[in-house]
Amino acid sequence: MKKLICKKCGNEVLPEKDKALKKEYPYYCSFCDENKYRFECMRVEENKAQKRKELI
Ligand SMILES: [Zn+2]
Numbered sequence: 860m861k862k863l864i865c866k867k868c869g870n871e872v873l874p875e876k877d878k879a880l881k882k883e884y885p886y887y888c889s890f891c892d893e894n895k896y897r898f899e900c901m902r903v904e905e906n907k908a909q910k911r912k913e914l915i
Pocket residue numbers: 865866867868869870888889890891892
């Protein structure tokens with residue numbers, strides 16, 4: 860399973876729900892408290908992300 864993370868903080872981003880905002884910023888990072896462009900996010904394997912957490 861894949862998920863999208865914020866390149867800046869590494870936390871998972873959520874799809875923006877506001878229709879007007881969504882046109883420019885399709886994602887929202889709750890950690891940065893910012894709307895994100897598509898290129899500001901990165902698609903990762905959920906399993907790998909979990910393994911990384913276990914190592915820390
Ligand atoms: Zn972020």
